[in-house]
Amino acid sequence: MSRPEAKGSAASLPAGFDAPVFAEPWQAEAFAMTVALHDKGLFSWNEWADALSAEVKKPDAAADGHDYYEHWLAALEGLLASKGLAAKPDVDAMARAWERAAHATPHGKPILLENDPHAAN
Structure with missing residues (x-):
């Protein structure tokens, strides 16, 4: 296939096909983290598929899928x-610490966890 033919075939792709896969950076990070943790052998793809499937089947899931990455x-x-690797309270506490650090960081500066005003010095 020549270059012009390849270019022409892209015009026949469905609408939105060339849209970004991730709407927000955190979505890409969650995706990458999942792949990295699987690659380290912390869970199988079947375990992952079961966990994700259970989340997206919950009654509060949006019909249009806009909340997919939240699930x-x-x-x-x-x-x-469930594997004892990161307890929910610990994850929640770390998320709150990053949020506080983000709010305490001047615009244009890197967000560092040590910027959390409640961090132990």
Whole structure:
């Protein structure tokens, strides 16, 4: 196939096909973290698929799927907690610490966990 033919075939792709896969950076990070943890052998793809499936089948899941990565993150947190790798209270405490650090960091500066005003010095 020549270059012009390849270019022409892209025009026949479904609408939104070339849209970004991730709407927010945290979604890409959650995706990458899941792949990395699987690659380290912390869970199998079947375990992951079961965890994600359970989350997206919950009655509060949006019919249009706009909350897919929220369910992705919940599935990852639940899977890690069930394996004793990261307890939910610990994950929640770390998320709050990063949030405080983000609010305490001047604009344009890197967000560092030590910027959390409640961090132990």
